[in-house]
Amino acid sequence: MTKAETLRRLLAQDICHVMPCCFDALSAKLIAQEGYDLTFMSGFAASASRIGAPDLGLMSYGEVVDQARNIADAIPIPLIADGDTGYGNAMNVRRTVAGFARAGCGAIMIEDQLAPKRCGHTPGKAVVGRQEAFDRIRAAADERELLRAQGGDILILARTDARHEHGLSEAIDRATQFAELGADILFVEAPKTVEEMRQVCDNLPGPKMANIVEGGETPDLPVDELRDIGFSIAAYPLSLMAAAMQAMVTSLRGMRRDERPGQMDFKELRHRIGFDAYYETSEAYASSRRE
Structure with missing residues (x-):
């Protein structure tokens, strides 16, 4: 079974998966050793670990896919990798998806921020227009289908940061369209209240991911409550890095x-x-x- 197939089976379960996020092969290996079912390569943490710099679009495509390859090679569980904005136009997005699939990732996240992107819980982030955002996800889904026809596979995690500039309604509208374009997992970044988190899950189809940053904008709820709200994944992008640094x-x-x-x-x-x-x-x- 491929990592993508394993991830699909996990997402079909009626639970909210706790997903500690890694930043290198060793942190990912510890996550697998402790019995977690999946992990995510945090762009924030990987940038800090690999180049000692903030997550502000400084890492190149080549550096990120190399980091993902090293992580995927070290663990038996699915890895979701942060593909940022796809590193260019729709054709770059397709190349990015293919590259991360070859690197052994179970899924790749593509987002609608302007390049250079920023951490979702830091100031100054902005999103592209709707059509450009939709083109990115359409291109990612098209490449996934081509890969599957050729014997490969990867899932698409579609992220929107529109809540910050344009409000929750716009973010939900974008994510709804992402699903119609073929995204496998939806991620509305930084809802600010429990009620907003409920609106996200009540209005969107399929698996949803919550991003829990300690001290960030989204409420840090118990996992059982996240499941009851409707989330399939609870990502903790900085918990391990913060603990390791301390x-x-x-x-x-x-x-x-x-x-x-x-x-x-x-x-x-x-x-x-x-x-x-x-x-x-x-x-x-x-x-x-x-x-």
């Missing part, structure tokens, strides 16, 4: 006092990275080392 800062400050606070022991660290599995598998070839 742990590193704490350790760095402790080292000045000759302390090693909160470290994972070396045995578990080796195991989680994969040393034990490597040595176990390599024993099958031990005879070649004795010759």
Whole structure:
């Protein structure tokens, strides 16, 4: 079963999947080891991790797809990757979708922001006009169908940030059209109240994703409540990065006092990275080392 097929089966379940978001292969590997069913490569976190810079459209298509490929190769669960605006016009969107499918992603997110895009919970973001937004999703869906005809597959997660500039009604209208154009998952970014979250789910078909940023604009609700509202996925884009950064800062400050606070022991660290599995598998070839 492909990662895309696995993701479709997960979305058909009557639950809201908790989706911790990764930023590199190691963070994704930890997510899979802890038993989560899917993950998302957060553009915010990947930009911080890979180039040490904010998520303001600075990472190129090549850098992002390379990061996604490394992550997808490291885990058995589906990865949803952040394809930003598709990196250009509709033809660029098609190339982007194909590239992420080849990289092993189960789904790709395409959004309607103006380039360069911005994190959805930061100021200054703007969206393109309706027709350009629709062309992006139409192109993504067309490429998905071509891939499926050729034996490949990927899901399209269509995102709108129109709530910020134009209000919730416009965002819902755009997402409705995204679904009609063939999007598999819908994502209205940054509803500001529980009532707005309900309106999103009540008015849109198919699977919906909630994006929970601690300290962000969308209410941080319990997962059971998100399911009752109608969400299929609860994404937590910054939880792991924030925890990792805090742990590193704490350790760095402790080292000045000759302390090693909160470290994972070396045995578990080796195991989680994969040393034990490597040595176990390599024993099958031990005879070649004795010759």
